[in-house]
Amino acid sequence: MGLIFLGASEAQKRTQAPILAQGNIMRLIFLGPPGAGKGTQAAILAQELNIPHISTGDLLRSAIAQKTALGILAQAYLESGELVPDALIMAMMGKRLAEFDALGGWILDGFPRNLSQAQALDRLLQILGQSHPQAVNFNVATESLIARMLQQGRKDDNENLIRRRLEVYQEKTTPLINFYKQRRCLIDIDGNLTPEAVNQSIRAKLSLAVPV
Numbered sequence: 001m002g003l004i005f006l007g008a009s010e011a012q013k014r015t016q017a018p019i020l021a022q023g024n025i026m027r028l029i030f031l032g033p034p035g036a037g038k039g040t041q042a043a044i045l046a047q048e049l050n051i052p053h054i055s056t057g058d059l060l061r062s063a064i065a066q067k068t069a070l071g072i073l074a075q076a077y078l079e080s081g082e083l084v085p086d087a088l089i090m091a092m093m094g095k096r097l098a099e100f101d102a103l104g105g106w107i108l109d110g111f112p113r114n115l116s117q118a119q120a121l122d123r124l125l126q127i128l129g130q131s132h133p134q135a136v137n138f139n140v141a142t143e144s145l146i147a148r149m150l151q152q153g154r155k156d157d158n159e160n161l162i163r164r165r166l167e168v169y170q171e172k173t174t175p176l177i178n179f180y181k182q183r184r185c186l187i188d189i190d191g192n193l194t195p196e197a198v199n200q201s202i203r204a205k206l207s208l209a210v211p212v
């Protein structure tokens with residue numbers, strides 16, 4: 001990437017640096033069970049860092065609302081709390097991560113959801129020439145998760161569906177915690193605190209300056 005600066009003026013270097021300096025680019029994966037508050041935190045931090053908050057759940061719900069082919073294929077999975085097949089998710093994310101606004105970093109919320117998605121994300125980032133992401137893992141007690149989700153009251157969230165989504169998380173998504181831990185790029189966050197305190201703790205652990 002540095003080669004692109006050969007012969008560039010100081011002014012050009014300064015204008016190009018924010019996009020081209022890979023070291024400064026935040027690529028974050030928010031991991032945690034449904035109801036852990038990662039969507040709220042992803043939205044706050046994405047706004048603070050001026051990078052896109054990419055939620056696969058939101059993308060899928062919007063595809064369902066618009067009755068696209070993807071939406072029609074995905075609907076039954078969302079209604080039963082099961083994972084949408086990896087091939088559909090990877091096609092959707094391959095497109096999303098190649099969009100212009102995603103070149104300068106992102107926060108992924110709800111993806112990857114299993115090991116094969118994490119491996120496919122690695123391959124996708126390699127193709128895009130992007131470095132490994134940092135994972136942020138939200139820890140929240142199970143009973144408060146169920147209470148929070150019932151409180152948020154999306155109309156599709158009855159208690160059975162919530163329990164099934166938690167089971168799917170336990171079974172399919174928790175192996176990702178070790179996957180990213182072994183790579184030494186996992187940060188653990190206590191998600192039981194207030195939203196402001198959780199935001200501060202994420203920023204501190206990512207060594208981001210607190211806004212004044």
Ligand code: AMP
Pocket residue numbers: 034056057058060077078079081082083084085089109110111112113117165
């Ligand atoms: P969320 O809003 O992230 O809780 O996702 C809602 C639902 O969308 C999940 O219960 C799954 O059915 C589906 N979904 C979201 N993200 C993924 C993903 N990465 N892989 C498979 N299914 C997903």
